Amino acid sequence: MEIQPLALSAKAVGGLLGISARQVWSMHASGTLGPSPTALGQRLSRWDRAEIESWWAACKSAGRPVTRREWLARNATNGGRVDG
Secondary structure, rough: OOOOOOEEOOOHHHHOOOOOOOHHHHHHOOOOOOOOOEEEEOEEEEEHHHHHHHHHHHHHHOOOOHHHHHHHHHHHOHHHOOOO
């Protein structure tokens, strides 16, 4: 049984999305990437795998990237759940 990490680096998020780590950080900075990473240290941030997967499902459903503003609003109306 292969263990899937719960927390993903920018490189791993990029791998899932088919983009580079630099593009992940660029999307994060511009608000195009809905989920935000959690800071685990001064220079260590990770994204929640389930949230990235839910965000991707929401993007596919919308036919476009779901922005951070939309993502946060959607999750606020879902009681904080990240179920796309």
